[in-house]
Amino acid sequence: MNQSMFIVWRESVEALLVIGILQAWTSQQGLGNRLVKYLWAGVMLGLLLSGLLAVLILFAGEAMSGSASEWFQAVLALIASLLMVQMVGWMHRNGRTLKFDLRRHADNHLARRGGLGLLLLAMLAVSREGSETVVFLYGAGARLRGPQLGLFAVGGVMGLVLSALTLALLHSSRRFISWQRFFAISEVVLLMLGAALLVSGTERIGGQLLVLDFPEQVYSIVGEALWDSSTLLNDSHGLGGFLASFAGYRATPSGLTLLVWVGYWLVVGGWLRQQTADNLPCPT
Template sequence: MNQSMFIVWRESVEALLVIGILQAWVSQQSQGNRLARYLWTGVTLGVLLSGLLAALILFAGEAMSGSANEWFQAALVLIASLLIVQMVSWMHRHGRTLKHDLRRHADSHLARQGGLGLLLLAMLAVSREGSETVVFLYGAGARLRGPQLGLFAVGGVSGLVLATLTISLLHSSRRFISWHRFFVISETILLMLGAALLVSGTERIGGQLLAMDLPEVVYRGVGEALWDSSELLSDSHGLGGFLAGFTGYRATPSCLTLLVLVGYWLAVGGWLRQRATGKIPCPS
């Protein structure tokens, strides 16, 4: 539930931010009422495209069985992890100029294609956020069943409500949290979630490797735990369970899991050092 709530919250905030910028631009145009219809048609089509992607992913997952399904789910989880890192990187590069870039693109599309250009811009922007959300949610909840799946869905709805409240708060007051601080905090949590998804995908792949006829060293690296810290902090419930879902913490990590987790944070740490003097989103 926590994962789905955060994913939907963060992605919805970004989508609502884009829609808000375009809506403000439309309100300044001489044909604002007509352009608003194009804008919201584009938003609706973007949501529908995201829904279509969700249906295709679910259909593909249901159509596969056994090992093929496990490999498919592992691939989606790994893609979700990479998309999270890519999204954080994209916001670092374009966050500060997002408002200017969207307005410039809107002017350009309107000049070339009229209202249809604005419709296309809104559709692509919303479908991008929606598609990322679909992949992230599938990666985080692919193994859930029954009551857990229900809680996961409740978390998603809660995230959408929370996103609306967040946008209202960010626009109405800077006393509690600024755009700069919001993006820094949310990107940090996103990177931790990316690590958790990467570990989950690695474990799925490890499970498939254990079923193959491979050298003994592979079985030891994939299946044997390096240590067991369950008595200190179990990863099945409480704080440990929360850390497992959001950071990839494991009480009994294998060599493969540890290498993947350490490699991920070394790569992210190096990237963050390079970006230390870069641009932080502040789309005011």
């Protein structure tokens, strides 16, 4: 529930922010009323494309069974993890100039294709956020069944409500939190979720490797727990369960899980430091 709520909240805020910027831009144009129709047509088409992707993914998952289904869900979880890291990197590079870039792209599309250009820009922006949401949610909720799946869906609805409240708060007052701080906090949580999805995908792959004919050393790395900290922090409920779903914590991690989790943070940390260094202004 917490995962779906955050994913939908974060992605909806970004999508609504993009729509708000484009709507403000259309109000400043001479043909503002007509352009608004193109803008919302693009939004609806973007949502339709995202919904189509969701149907295709669900259909593919249901059509597969056994080992094929496990591999499919593992790959989707790994893709979702990679997309989360890519999103954080994109915000590092473009967050400060997002409003300017969107307005510039809108000007270019309007000059080249008129209202259809604005429709295309809105469609691409919304479908990008929607497609990422679909992949993230499938990667996070693929293992859930019954009541857990229902709570996962409720979390998604709560995320939509929270996104509207967040935008209202950010627009009405910056005394509590600024856009820059909001994105910084959400980026940290996205990276934590990326680690959780990576661990989930890795464990699915490890489960499939255990049924193959490998040397005993491979089985020990993939299947045997290095330690058991469940008496101190159980990963099935409470704080441990929260950390498991949001950061990939495991009370009984295998060597493969630990290696992947530590490697993720080392690689992502180094990459983000490089991104930050590249974005610093050159000394004069």
